[in-house]
Amino acid sequence: xxxxxxxxxQTATLAEIAREAGVSAPTVSxxxxxxxDVAPTTRTRVEELLRAYGYRRRRAEASRSPLIDLVFxxxxxxxxxxxxxxxxxxxxxxxxxxxxSESAGRLTxxxxxxxxxxxxxxYGVVLVLSGLDESQRALLTSRSIPFVxxxxxxxxxxxxPSIGATNWQGGLAATRHLVExxxxxxxxxxxxxxxxxxxxxxxxxxxxLETAGVPVDPSLIVTGDFHHEAGYRLGLELLRRPDxxxxxxxxxxxxxxxxxxxxxxxxLRIPEDLSVVGFDDLPVARWVGPPLTTVRQPLTEMAExxxxxxxxxxxxxxxxxxxxxxxxxxxxxxxxxxxxxxx
Numbered sequence: 411x412x413x414x415x416x417x418x419x420q421t422a423t424l425a426e427i428a429r430e431a432g433v434s435a436p437t438v439s440x441x442x443x444x445x446x447d448v449a450p451t452t453r454t455r456v457e458e459l460l461r462a463y464g465y466r467r468r469r470a471e472a473s474r475s476p477l478i479d480l481v482f483x484x485x486x487x488x489x490x491x492x493x494x495x496x497x498x499x500x501x502x503x504x505x506x507x508x509x510x511s512e513s514a515g516r517l518t519x520x521x522x523x524x525x526x527x528x529x530x531x532x533y534g535v536v537l538v539l540s541g542l543d544e545s546q547r548a549l550l551t552s553r554s555i556p557f558v559x560x561x562x563x564x565x566x567x568x569x570x571p572s573i574g575a576t577n578w579q580g581g582l583a584a585t586r587h588l589v590e591x592x593x594x595x596x597x598x599x600x601x602x603x604x605x606x607x608x609x610x611x612x613x614x615x616x617x618x619l620e621t622a623g624v625p626v627d628p629s630l631i632v633t634g635d636f637h638h639e640a641g642y643r644l645g646l647e648l649l650r651r652p653d654x655x656x657x658x659x660x661x662x663x664x665x666x667x668x669x670x671x672x673x674x675x676x677x678l679r680i681p682e683d684l685s686v687v688g689f690d691d692l693p694v695a696r697w698v699g700p701p702l703t704t705v706r707q708p709l710t711e712m713a714e715x716x717x718x719x720x721x722x723x724x725x726x727x728x729x730x731x732x733x734x735x736x737x738x739x740x741x742x743x744x745x746x747x748x749x750x751x752x753x
Contacts, residue, residue: 427459460552474724476506477532478717481523483539483563485512487637487664488692489709493538493560496713504721506533513540524549531555534720536713539563539605541570556723558733560716563605571723571733573716577607580705580739581614581659584687587703587741588657589622592749593685597630597648597655599641599665608636608661611689615659630655634665641668649676649684656750657685663692666702666746681748691742701744708737 428438433452441448441456448456478501482490494510501508509532511523524546527535535550535557541564542550542557550557559572566572588596598615601608612631619626632647634640641660648655649672660666666688670680678684680700688695691706715735723733 427456431456431459460548474531474533477509477530478506478720479509479511479527479530479532479535481535481537481540482510482512485510488694489662489664489690490538492692492709493713496710497536497717499710500714500717500721504533527555528553534558534724536560536716536720538713539607541566554724556720558716558720558723560712561607563607565606571719572735573712573719574607574736575707575712576736576739577610577707578614578617580689580707580741581611582618583614583739583741584611584659584689584705585615585618586622587743588659588685588687588747589618589624591657591685591747593655593657594624594750595627595630595653595655595657596624597632597658599632599634599644599648599658599661599669601634601636601661601665603633611659611661634661636662636664638664638668638671641665642671643668645669645672646675649673649678655684657687657747659687659689661689663688663690663695663702663704666704667694667698670698680746683751685747685750687747689739695742696744700746703744703747704742706740706742708739712737 428434431438431452433456437448437452438456441453441460478497480494480497482493484490494508497508509530513523528549531553532555535555537557537559539561541559541562547557557571559566559570561574562572585596596615596619598612600612603609616626630648632644634644641664644665645658645668648658658669660669666686669686673680673684673686680686686702688702688704689707690709691704695702695704715737719733719735
């Protein structure tokens with residue numbers, strides 16, 4: 411028996427795996443179904459053989475729970491609520507429920523999570539700013555549980571379905587807006603450098619400055635974490651400089667709100683003394699004072715697209731044509747931006 415060589419039938423493959431593992435076919439079935447009553451060493455041996463043989467359970471044979479698993483890198487803030495709303499919209503129309511989990515800041519969920527998903531046998535999994543390692547992908551694939559990554563933190567791989575947004579274009583539009591208003595000293599508070607969306611937004615910021623012939627000052631680019639506190643702390647750092655920027659691209663709306671607080675503390679008025687642009691267009695962006703100019707990332711639509719894609723992947727028909735999709739971002743001008751103050 412050679413791993414990787416497909417057997418004639420799925421049943422034969424299951425029997426062969428049981429024979430090679432030295433266990434019964436019902437034990438292999440328990441592993442496939444995520445049952446807890448299997449010794450850890452036996453489970454590991456069976457999982458390794460399932461991966462080696464590329465075993466994939468036929469969807470028709472895999473009873474599924476009426477669930478979509480929604481996994482967050484961090485489950486907090488209004489940003490997450492927009493994503494939950496989108497997945498809920500699709501799940502509700504399909505007669506499904508949503509199970510929420512969080513990977514506690516890790517970009518890959520723990521092994522325990524993968525075992526729990528295998529036991530639940532949901533219709534599919536949507537991962538937000540997260541990913542799966544090779545063993546987790548193999549585990550879900552062997553159970554015919556489709557998965558989609560929304561707003562991937564890194565390159566998910568050519569064979570991993572994903573839904574994203576035009577982050578580079580959004581960073582370009584935000585910075586170009588400030589340049590067109592007459593700003594030349596424009597700061598940037600990025601998100602974590604390990605996240606692809608953060609890097610893309612800063613790359614768009616750089617491209618807008620370079621295209622306009624404005625020198626890029628690396629000291630005006632600081633790295634945050636997409637939270638309010640980082641916007642406040644790094645905002646103070648930028649605004650206390652003797653040559654402070656007259657405008658800041660805050661990288662996301664939460665950091666922009668922290669920057670608002672820093673500006674107030676230093677007695678700076680927005681937009682008279684400082685222009686601010688965010689990213690996301692969370693509902694709060696319209697209600698802060700002054701209303702925040704931001705780049706709209708269609709979070710709810712992205713989440714809906716991810717949920718629809720994971721359901722399409724789980725059907726027996728032909729797979730979807732497009733499994734890597736980017737939705738457009740849009741600049742939303744409000745009153746937090748204006749021409750720079752006179753020298």
